[in-house]
Amino acid sequence: EVQLVESGGGLAQPGGSLRLSCAASGFPFSSNAMNWVRQAPGKGLEWVSLISGSGDKTYYADSVKGRITISRDNSKNTLYLQMNSLRDEDTATYYCAKNLGQWELLQPFDYWGQGTLVTVSS
Amino acid sequence: DIQMTQSPSSLSASVGDRVIITCRAPQSISTYLNWYQQKPGKAPKLLIFAASTLQTGVPSRFSGSRSGTDFTLIISSLQPEDFATYFCQQNYNVPFTFGPGTKVDIK
Numbered sequence: 001e002v003q004l005v006e007s008g009g010g011l012a013q014p015g016g017s018l019r020l021s022c023a024a025s026g027f028p029f030s031s032n033a034m035n036w037v038r039q040a041p042g043k044g045l046e047w048v049s050l051i052s053g054s055g056d057k058t059y060y061a062d063s064v065k066g067r068i069t070i071s072r073d074n075s076k077n078t079l080y081l082q083m084n085s086l087r088d089e090d091t092a093t094y095y096c097a098k099n100l101g102q103w104e105l106l107q108p109f110d111y112w113g114q115g116t117l118v119t120v121s122s
Numbered sequence: 123d124i125q126m127t128q129s130p131s132s133l134s135a136s137v138g139d140r141v142i143i144t145c146r147a148p149q150s151i152s153t154y155l156n157w158y159q160q161k162p163g164k165a166p167k168l169l170i171f172a173a174s175t176l177q178t179g180v181p182s183r184f185s186g187s188r189s190g191t192d193f194t195l196i197i198s199s200l201q202p203e204d205f206a207t208y209f210c211q212q213n214y215n216v217p218f219t220f221g222p223g224t225k226v227d228i229k
Contacts, residue, residue, distance in 0.1 A: 035218075037166075044209065044220055044221075044222050044223050045158075045160075045166065045209055045211070045220040045223075046220070047211075047217055047218040047219065047220070050216070050218075059216045059217075061217045062123075062217070095165055095166075100168075100171065105213070105216070106154055106213055106214070107213060108156040108168055108171035108172075108177075108211070108213060109156075109158075109166075109168060109211075110168050110171075110177065112165035112166055112167070113165060114164075114165055115165055
């Protein structure tokens with residue numbers, strides 16, 4: 001059974017940093033690209049970032065480019081999101097999501113974690 | 123960025139009703155359109171991908187279709203567990219963008 005479990009959310013000050021983690025199990029982790037998607041309270045879904053299965057290709061939304069870094073450790077079956085220079089508008093539930101297929105592009109997200117809440121406030 | 127639109131933004135329906143939700147792309151995205159269902163406090167769930175392919179385990183009352191840049195999600199006979207918010211998503215181009223959502227609630 002595929003499981004994705006996020007952690008690392010919490011309260012951070014504007015300008016601060018947080019690192020989110022997503023522990024994966026139940027599938028060959030290194031074979032699938034992974035994504036982070038966020039949802040501000042009461043709002044819609046916003047794709048944040050994508051990383052290829054090997055970790056050599058990354059993609060970012062313009063809203064986070066330069067402030068957020070996606071990475072993965074395939075030996076630990078874990079996906080990360082390093083968030084720096086946090087802003088109020090980064091307040092959201094952050095979900096990790098697995099690509100259906102092996103390619104990083106043109107793929108739907110077939111499994112999602114339960115999400116971790118990041119609150120940016122002074 | 124490809125800005126997806128959805129209509130209606132919300133609807134009220136009864137159990138057994140046929141429900142139609144529309145998503146429109148401003149340019150061609152081929153069939154790279156997915157539908158997700160989200161219930162309050164839960165993660166989104168993939169229902170349909172590639173415009174019309176039913177994800178494994180999803181009931182056959184859900185279906186999807188495409189006409190040019192217009193995409194449709196149909197629930198043929200609404201069940202109590204289908205009251206939720208539905209999002210479309212294009213995965214044709216980065217950034218992958220979602221529609222604003224359609225909330226389906228009980229009439």
